[in-house]
Amino acid sequence: MTEKKIRIMVAKPGLDGHDRGARILARCFRDAGFEVIYTGCHQTPEQIAATAIQEDVDLVGLSCLSGAHRYLFPRVVELLKEQGADDIVVIGGGIIPDQDFQTLYDAGIKAIFTPGSPLDTIVRWVRTNIRPRVNL
Amino acid sequence: MTQKPEEPEEREQLQKIRAGDVRTASRLIRNLEDESPEARNAMKRIFPYTGRAHVVGITGSPGAGKSTLVDALIASFRKQRKGVGVLAVDPTSPFTGGAILGDRIRMQRHAEDPGVFVRSLATRGALGGLSKAVGDAVHVMDVMGKELILVETVGTGQQEVEIINHSHTVIVVLVPGMGDEIQAIKAGIMEIADIFVINKADRDGSHQLLNELMAMLNMVPEFPGGWRPPVIRIGNCFDPGPFAESLGELAAAINDHYRSLVETDLLGDRMKRKTMVEIHEALRDAILAPILKEMTESGEMEEIAGRLLRKETDPYTIAEEVARRRLK
Numbered sequence: 029m030t031e032k033k034i035r036i037m038v039a040k041p042g043l044d045g046h047d048r049g050a051r052i053l054a055r056c057f058r059d060a061g062f063e064v065i066y067t068g069c070h071q072t073p074e075q076i077a078a079t080a081i082q083e084d085v086d087l088v089g090l091s092c093l094s095g096a097h098r099y100l101f102p103r104v105v106e107l108l109k110e111q112g113a114d115d116i117v118v119i120g121g122g123i124i125p126d127q128d129f130q131t132l133y134d135a136g137i138k139a140i141f142t143p144g145s146p147l148d149t150i151v152r153w154v155r156t157n158i159r160p161r162v163n164l
Numbered sequence: 165m166t167q168k169p170e171e172p173e174e175r176e177q178l179q180k181i182r183a184g185d186v187r188t189a190s191r192l193i194r195n196l197e198d199e200s201p202e203a204r205n206a207m208k209r210i211f212p213y214t215g216r217a218h219v220v221g222i223t224g225s226p227g228a229g230k231s232t233l234v235d236a237l238i239a240s241f242r243k244q245r246k247g248v249g250v251l252a253v254d255p256t257s258p259f260t261g262g263a264i265l266g267d268r269i270r271m272q273r274h275a276e277d278p279g280v281f282v283r284s285l286a287t288r289g290a291l292g293g294l295s296k297a298v299g300d301a302v303h304v305m306d307v308m309g310k311e312l313i314l315v316e317t318v319g320t321g322q323q324e325v326e327i328i329n330h331s332h333t334v335i336v337v338l339v340p341g342m343g344d345e346i347q348a349i350k351a352g353i354m355e356i357a358d359i360f361v362i363n364k365a366d367r368d369g370s371h372q373l374l375n376e377l378m379a380m381l382n383m384v385p386e387f388p389g390g391w392r393p394p395v396i397r398i399g400n401c402f403d404p405g406p407f408a409e410s411l412g413e414l415a416a417a418i419n420d421h422y423r424s425l426v427e428t429d430l431l432g433d434r435m436k437r438k439t440m441v442e443i444h445e446a447l448r449d450a451i452l453a454p455i456l457k458e459m460t461e462s463g464e465m466e467e468i469a470g471r472l473l474r475k476e477t478d479p480y481t482i483a484e485e486v487a488r489r490r491l492k
Contacts, residue, residue, distance in 0.1 A: 032198045033261075033286075058262035063286050068269040075275040079268070082275075082282055084190035113187060160198075 032160035037065040037085040039076045041104065044094035045069050049121065049143070053089060056147045062154070073100055077107035080116050086158050092122040102135035109136075117158060121145070170209075178209050184247075184308045186281055193283055193304055197297040207300055210307050215435065217249070217306040218422045219313045221327035223293060223353065224337030226319025229363040231270040232401055233337060233414075234314050238274050240415040241312050249305030249313040250282040253294050263287075267316055281305060292326025293317040299330055299442055322352040329441040332434050333421045335414075337361045338377075340369030354380070357393050359417050365397035365410075389428035391421065455490050 038054045040047055047069050057064045065083045067076070080088050088108075090101055101120045108116050120132060121141040129140055138157070141150055180188040195203035220237075222230050231252065238248050252267035265284035274280040283305075285295040294317055305313050317327050328334055336357035360377055362370050377395050387393075394417050398410040425431040459465045471477050 033288075035194070054264055058257060058264050059260050061257075061261040063256075063263045063265060065265045065284055066269065067272055067275075068266075071272065072276075075272055078275045079272070079282075081187050082190055083265075083284060084187075084194045111187070 034062045034158055034160050035083065035085040036062050036087045036089060037080050037083060038089045039067050039071050040069045040091050041071050041073055041076055041100040042092060042094055042096045043070065044092055046093045050091040056151065060151045073103040073107055076104050077111060080108065081111060081113050085116060086160055087154065088116060088118045090118065090120045097122065097124055098128055098131060101132055101137050105136040174209065177206060181304060181307055182213065189304050189308050190283060193297065193301045196300045210303055213307045214303045217310055217313045219302055219315060219331040220418055221315045221331030221334045222337060223317040223320050223327050228337045228339050230316050230337050231267040234316050235271045236411045237314060237415060238271060238280055240411055242277065242279060246311040247309055248280050249310035251285055251298055251301050252282065252316045253285045253287060253298065253318050255318050256286040256288045281310065287318060293320045293324030294326050294330065302330060320353060322350060325353055325356050328356045329438055332425055332431060333358045333418055335359045335361055337363050338373060339364045340367045340373045358421050360393055360395040361414060362395060362397045366399040370397060389424055389430045391424050
């Protein structure tokens with residue numbers, strides 16, 4: 029059997045076209061040996077959840093710089109749960125004020141990385157916390 | 165290997181896939197990519213139900229517009245109320261093993277349509293323009309009840325023609341300005357098309373490309389089943405009227421080609437081609453792979469490499485020795 033690859037989806041929910049961070053992260057995940065599904069800007073939470081399931085990813089990384097993260101991030105978690113896919117881990121990044129962190133953690137976002145986070149910190153987080161799945 | 169009695173979960177997995185459950189199907193495709201033994205067992209149960217879908221391969225150079233065409237084709241076939249599956253292949257890095265799978269960016273408007281299932285695959289070292297799991301992933305989508313399965317290859321050069329082993333209809337997407345008339349008579353990718361698309365046909369050079377293709381096709385003495393590959397020019401996708409019209413032409417050509425395969429009995433030939441590839445691959449996995457694994461793990465391979473580098477022996481003698489020793 030070959031190794032089990034980690035599959036990650038990098039997505040930008042909502043009305044926000046600032047995707048440089050998301051692209052850099054996608055590239056950095058590629059260089060870490062992960063398979064990255066990048067879906068571009070302006071995605072609805074519904075599109076993101078459906079895509080995560082179709083692609084059977086281990087992790088969804090959401091990037092939001094528009095200020096709407098308090099609605100968009102939890103909504104993705106909720107939709108995954110509704111569709112029986114709450115084993116897919118959701119993390120977030122972007123312009124997120126400190127006082128919003130706890131709200132997002134409470135909503136099921138497992139980690140938050142804001143501007144200035146070193147790329148290898150993020151990769152290390154993924155390697156430590158994500159195990160590619162085995163079961164049916 | 166003999167059949168074990170079926171576990172209830174295994175039966176449930178098959179039932180869910182036959183009912184079109186995306187999560188179960190997607191997980192199975194994932195396990196197939198990872199070459200898990202359970203996934204191979206699942207394929208044994210799935211295989212009898214395969215063979216109903218029309219599989220269409222789409223190939224062409226990087227940036228030719230394959231993903232955008234696939235997106236438009238999904239829309240077109242959804243209007244015909246067909247269930248559509250898409251397998252989009254992008255390259256794996258030879259250095260890190262990572263990959264960026266970005267084909268579906270162009271197809272995201274269909275993400276929420278339950279009649280459409282798009283799955284991205286990384287090549288994981290396969291060289292023919294596809295990934296090793298593509299054949300099985302096609303089977304899974306077929307058993308889900310997808311009537312049309314679009315397989316998009318990586319951006320190809322001249323030689324990546326493996327798509328012919330996995331599809332009934334091959335579309336080769338060309339763009340103007342890629343080379344002179346000699347390119348059109350070369351062997352390889354230009355020979356495998358059932359349908360040619362000249363994409364971005366609003367650009368300079370599209371008439372010349374059309375003429376070259378026509379000249380090439382005119383030199384073919386006889387087409388199998390009498391099917392002469394049509395050449396369809398498709399212009400700017402931001403020019404909606406003409407784009408929709410030429411897209412309709414392409415969708416019709418896809419259906420016509422399938423009908424022609426059925427009527428001339430060539431469909432059987434194409435299916436046999438895929439079956440032959442599958443049995444070759446399965447034999448390689450069952451016979452060769454375990455030998456290579458054992459030789460690598462025991463360190464024998466390292467030792468052989470050393471002897472070869474010192475010219476103490478040659479690969480042909482080694483192969484004969486190994487065959488004598490292991491295949492008794």
